Amino acid sequence: MSASSRILNLAVIPGDGIGPEVVAQGLKVLNAVLPQDVKLETKEFDFGAKRYHATGETLTDADVEALKQHDAILLGAIGDPSVPSGVLERGFLLKLRFLFDHHVNLRPSKLLPGVSTPLKGQPEIDFIVVREGTEGPYTGNGGSIRTGTPHEVATEVSVNTAYGVERVVRDAFARAQARPRKKLTLVHKNNVLAYAGHLWTNTFAKVAEEFPDVTTDYLHVDAATIFLVTDPARFDVIVTDNLFGDIITDLAAAVSGGIGVAASGNINPGRDFPSMFEPVHGSAPDIAGQGKADPSATVLSVALLLRHLGYEPEAARIEAAVSADLAERGETVRSTEQIGDALAVRVAG
Amino acid sequence: MSASSRILNLAVIPGDGIGPEVVAQGLKVLNAVLPQDVKLETKEFDFGAKRYHATGETLTDADVEALKQHDAILLGAIGDPSVPSGVLERGFLLKLRFLFDHHVNLRPSKLLPGVSTPLKGQPEIDFIVVREGTEGPYTGNGGSIRTGTPHEVATEVSVNTAYGVERVVRDAFARAQARPRKKLTLVHKNNVLAYAGHLWTNTFAKVAEEFPDVTTDYLHVDAATIFLVTDPARFDVIVTDNLFGDIITDLAAAVSGGIGVAASGNINPGRDFPSMFEPVHGSAPDIAGQGKADPSATVLSVALLLRHLGYEPEAARIEAAVSADLAERGETVRSTEQIGDALAVRVAG
Ligand SMILES: CC(C)[C@H](C(=O)O)[C@@H](O)C(=O)O
Numbered sequence: 001m002s003a004s005s006r007i008l009n010l011a012v013i014p015g016d017g018i019g020p021e022v023v024a025q026g027l028k029v030l031n032a033v034l035p036q037d038v039k040l041e042t043k044e045f046d047f048g049a050k051r052y053h054a055t056g057e058t059l060t061d062a063d064v065e066a067l068k069q070h071d072a073i074l075l076g077a078i079g080d081p082s083v084p085s086g087v088l089e090r091g092f093l094l095k096l097r098f099l100f101d102h103h104v105n106l107r108p109s110k111l112l113p114g115v116s117t118p119l120k121g122q123p124e125i126d127f128i129v130v131r132e133g134t135e136g137p138y139t140g141n142g143g144s145i146r147t148g149t150p151h152e153v154a155t156e157v158s159v160n161t162a163y164g165v166e167r168v169v170r171d172a173f174a175r176a177q178a179r180p181r182k183k184l185t186l187v188h189k190n191n192v193l194a195y196a197g198h199l200w201t202n203t204f205a206k207v208a209e210e211f212p213d214v215t216t217d218y219l220h221v222d223a224a225t226i227f228l229v230t231d232p233a234r235f236d237v238i239v240t241d242n243l244f245g246d247i248i249t250d251l252a253a254a255v256s257g258g259i260g261v262a263a264s265g266n267i268n269p270g271r272d273f274p275s276m277f278e279p280v281h282g283s284a285p286d287i288a289g290q291g292k293a294d295p296s297a298t299v300l301s302v303a304l305l306l307r308h309l310g311y312e313p314e315a316a317r318i319e320a321a322v323s324a325d326l327a328e329r330g331e332t333v334r335s336t337e338q339i340g341d342a343l344a345v346r347v348a349g
Numbered sequence: 350m351s352a353s354s355r356i357l358n359l360a361v362i363p364g365d366g367i368g369p370e371v372v373a374q375g376l377k378v379l380n381a382v383l384p385q386d387v388k389l390e391t392k393e394f395d396f397g398a399k400r401y402h403a404t405g406e407t408l409t410d411a412d413v414e415a416l417k418q419h420d421a422i423l424l425g426a427i428g429d430p431s432v433p434s435g436v437l438e439r440g441f442l443l444k445l446r447f448l449f450d451h452h453v454n455l456r457p458s459k460l461l462p463g464v465s466t467p468l469k470g471q472p473e474i475d476f477i478v479v480r481e482g483t484e485g486p487y488t489g490n491g492g493s494i495r496t497g498t499p500h501e502v503a504t505e506v507s508v509n510t511a512y513g514v515e516r517v518v519r520d521a522f523a524r525a526q527a528r529p530r531k532k533l534t535l536v537h538k539n540n541v542l543a544y545a546g547h548l549w550t551n552t553f554a555k556v557a558e559e560f561p562d563v564t565t566d567y568l569h570v571d572a573a574t575i576f577l578v579t580d581p582a583r584f585d586v587i588v589t590d591n592l593f594g595d596i597i598t599d600l601a602a603a604v605s606g607g608i609g610v611a612a613s614g615n616i617n618p619g620r621d622f623p624s625m626f627e628p629v630h631g632s633a634p635d636i637a638g639q640g641k642a643d644p645s646a647t648v649l650s651v652a653l654l655l656r657h658l659g660y661e662p663e664a665a666r667i668e669a670a671v672s673a674d675l676a677e678r679g680e681t682v683r684s685t686e687q688i689g690d691a692l693a694v695r696v697a698g
């Protein structure tokens with residue numbers, strides 16, 4: 001493939017609820033921002049509630065093989081109240097994170113000008129969370145005995161490996177080093193979860209030696225939630241385990257403008273498998289099909305996707321466009337499509 | 350013991366940092382509020398960093414026996430940077446919660462008039478969290494192999510029993526039923542932690558049948574953190590597991606006036622063992638000995654202690670006093686002792 005005809009081979013999963021609406025805008029902006037010489041090839045996949053109800057399938061081996069043929073995956077949202085809690089989450093979302101070894105779950109939080117926050121005084125918020133994506137209490141290790149009886153015992157096992165912790169900690173240090181403030185905070189609960197905590201804390205200290213210019217910091221997860229509302233400006237880069245990362249990134253999204261603008265990447269940094277990019281928000285079935293969903297989180301996820309594939313200027317252009325759009329948005333209520341159109345015009349311009 | 354000479358036999362653990370300062374005020378207010386016919390007998394225990402450094406002990410069998418001889422325990426704070434993380438937490442605080450079967454960890458959150466919150470618009474906040482205190486990932490079950498090598502595997506096991514979950518869920522339902530709004534929210538992560546989640550969710554549904562007048566609700570822990578900052582008024586009573594409870598109660602404290610006013614009770618509802626009451630805040634060594642600490646959280650913990658022992662009018666008087674004091678506090682900076690004095694005057698008057 002010559003430099004004059006690059007191909008971006010994208011798997012697209014619109015999914016459930018507002019997923020298709022926001023993904024359409026994400027693709028619109030992607031098309032508008034891509035250089036002329038890049039050919040975007042997309043293939044749509046029908047994962048989600050509808051397919052599950054029709055076939056009982058969430059993600060087959062053949063699906064996995066098909067997804068593997070792509071440079072990256074753009075996902076809208078998966079989930080519907082008609083499907084029992086956990087079926088699509090574990091059968092699709094988490095399954096893919098594990099199969100494609102998405103060990104860097106990247107979630108930036110930036111309170112953009114003009115965006116409202118539930119916090120007083122419009123604090124400076126600009127940090128990223130590097131959440132481990134393939135270990136911890138998310139491994140599905142656990143079980144129950146005497147299930148359904150008064151003597152039931154149910155366990156969940158958090159599995160943490162030196163291999164898994166070290167690679168994500170190193171990734172976070174590298175990201176911190178590349179940012180102006182160069183500060184990395186480890187979030188864990190090492191005073192209680194002593195075995196996992198010991199591994200995380202020691203690995204963090206060890207990898208820190210390779211990054212002498214990065215300032216380091218440790219917070220228990222409970223204290224981290226306090227600072228996220230009382231002093232979010234203290235954070236630059238956070239690295240944390242799968243479950244703590246799940247919790248603090250929702251809180252981080254809430255304080256930095258809401259899940260309407262929170263993007264995320266499920267990243268395999270070595271590109272052994274395609275990485276998957278998705279808004280943090282869910283399928284929001286209550287507003288689906290009404291053109292009310294804000295596509296900004298999906299569009300920002302497209303920026304993360306482009307950055308991951310090496311299209312840095314294009315990623316930056318999308319982020320600038322969303323930022324400018326939000327700053328000028330004011331009280332105007334626009335449809336999903338209108339916002340997408342406005343962003344497409346901005347990135348092209 | 351005749352009704353005219355009741356005895357309140359209290360174990361007092363001042364602890365580290367600001368612990369002794371705030372406990373002194375807690376006792377002052379307790380003395381002021383107790384009816385004439387109640388004789389307060391206190392015995393002080395020296396647990397904490399100093400004792401640990403001197404003897405290597407955190408809590409001996411003899412200590413446990415001595416503590417058992419009391420009606421309740423009032424704790425200031427335990428912890429000091431000079432002690433490795435986890436030693437006092439696990440060797441004292443958690444050990445006592447487990448030994449004395451403190452399965453109801455009660456943490457009220459109320460944003461009192463005049464108290465500042467990091468949230469915009471001074472929302473209505475008045476809920477209690479019933480955190481399970483003796484199970485979940487706090488059991489210390491776990492381990493590591495190949496520790497310190499690149500092949501280390503460290504695990505933490507969350508242990509959940511029908512017995513343990515049902516009793517705390519039933520306690521929370523009863524508390525919800527006794528409140529005007531009668532609403533109980535279960536917080537868990539049942540879409541990912543499927544085994545524990547199944548036990549919690551099913552137990553919750555089963556116990557709900559005994560409380561038909563209580564409205565129920567379920568939130569994933571990540572979503573709960575969002576609502577705690579965007580719509581805390583939606584909560585009345587929350588019941589949750591040990592780790593989720595740890596995290597959301599710190600966040601709850603932060604949004605409802607800070608840990609300066611957050612009280613907690615480690616409760617054994619059947620009074621098989623003494624319950625322990627303590628402010629949510631830690632030992633704050635940076636401000637220790639300066640008379641700067643706010644004793645309100647300790648004083649409010651004394652109110653929880655009195656309520657647990659059946660002194661409801663006295664508990665209510667303390668809460669009213671703290672509320673009035675905070676409302677009138679304004680910008681005045683008062684010492685720990687001055688606040689304690691003011692509260693003692695109010696509860697006596
Ligand atoms: C849907 C759920 C499995 C998922 C998670 O817990 O990781 C979601 O909350 C997220 O943060 O991406």
Ligand SMILES: CC(C)[C@H](C(=O)O)[C@@H](O)C(=O)O
Nearest residue numbers: 191192222438439442443595
């Ligand atoms: C000190 C620590 C063991 C404790 C906990 O995690 O329970 C504290 O954070 C709390 O919430 O009481």
